[in-house]
Amino acid sequence: MPAQNKDDGGWKKFLWNSETKEFLGRTGGSWSKILLFYLIFYGFLAGIFIGTIQVLLLTLSDLKPTWQDRVAPPGLSHHPRLDKAELMFSPDSIETYLEYTKAMREFLSQYYVEKQDDAMQFEDCGDQPQDYKNRGDLESDIGVRKACRFSRAWLGPCSGIDDRHFGFGIGKPCVIVKLNRIVNFRPRPPTSNETIPEEAQHKVQPNVIPMHCTNKKEEDAGKLGEVKYYGIGEGFPLQYYPYYGKKLHGHYLQPLVAIQFVNITLNTEIRFECKVFGENIYYNDKDRYQGRFDVKIAFKS
Missing domain, CATH: 2.60.40.1660 (Na, k-atpase alpha subunit.)
Structure with missing residues (x-):
């Protein structure tokens, strides 16, 4: 029973350490920094994706296919x-x-x-x-x-x-x-x-x-x-x-x-x-x- 309580205490301490104010091993400041990093990182990736799609759309016409080489004309x-x-x-x-x-x-x-x-x-x-x-x-x-x-x-x-x-x-x-x-x-x-x-x-x-x-x-x-x-x-x-x-x-x-x-x-x-x-x-x-x-x-x- 004492060992079990010790293990339970270790798990609970990892989840929330009231002494160091850490959640899952990180303090609030650490979580803020890593979340900010991933927010900027994935935001940058999304920006690149959206930008390339917009550039692609600028090359397309609503009236005529850009490429018509699937079948040589005419069928x-x-x-x-x-x-x-x-x-x-x-x-x-x-x-x-x-x-x-x-x-x-x-x-x-x-x-x-x-x-x-x-x-x-x-x-x-x-x-x-x-x-x-x-x-x-x-x-x-x-x-x-x-x-x-x-x-x-x-x-x-x-x-x-x-x-x-x-x-x-x-x-x-x-x-x-x-x-x-x-x-x-x-x-x-x-x-x-x-x-x-x-x-x-x-x-x-x-x-x-x-x-x-x-x-x-x-x-x-x-x-x-x-x-x-x-x-x-x-x-x-x-x-x-x-x-x-x-x-x-x-x-x-x-x-x-x-x-x-x-x-x-x-x-x-x-x-x-x-x-x-x-x-x-x-x-x-x-x-x-x-x-x-x-x-x-x-x-x-």
Whole structure:
């Protein structure tokens, strides 16, 4: 018992020593100094952190990403989006393409006419290819910019207006294609036919970025059948560019191109590739969506 009392007394004395006025081995003056030191130390660290963040924010723009090198411009994408880049269906079985057509209807819902009624946000830019629609510099004080209307009726039988199944139910499937949005990017049409396949050279015209789809493998030549294109100039018209970003162009609608395979070979897997052509459009074999994409399609009877 005496030893236990001695230990208890030692512990209590360390916690508070009434003789030396020490708490946990330190006097009030000592605690004040060490607390002041850590207050200044961590305050200095916090100041450095806040200062670097403020300097970083000064280099960023609210209107345009500082760095846009994640994907080299521009990316070409399609709807329906496919996890395995495979489009497998049978016209006699709605279950095989129901997911595709549902995704296409959801995507095109933003192109409904009634959603483009606001004259403060939208304007008519014509149904023929025209030059860039300049709405001022990105950093100017103009504020929110108008966007060109795009009627899904221009996509013909691939619009989903008359055929809710986008041709899948009759063996003539459609795919909707778009160029990805890049702030202040102006795609330039090709100025010559040197880099364009011979079968696509007739598509070169002013004020439009042409697109062409064909079989990717030589052994599939002729199996893809006729491919029809719908949209303004069967490509991406320049009047829809540039895009001013979400803050100034949150209601922006990209121009679309619809492709339809009207007599694809039955019971055969075919990989087709679509590419856009332009002076500042590039391709990379490591990136399947840089300026192009390819999809495997199989029409089973």
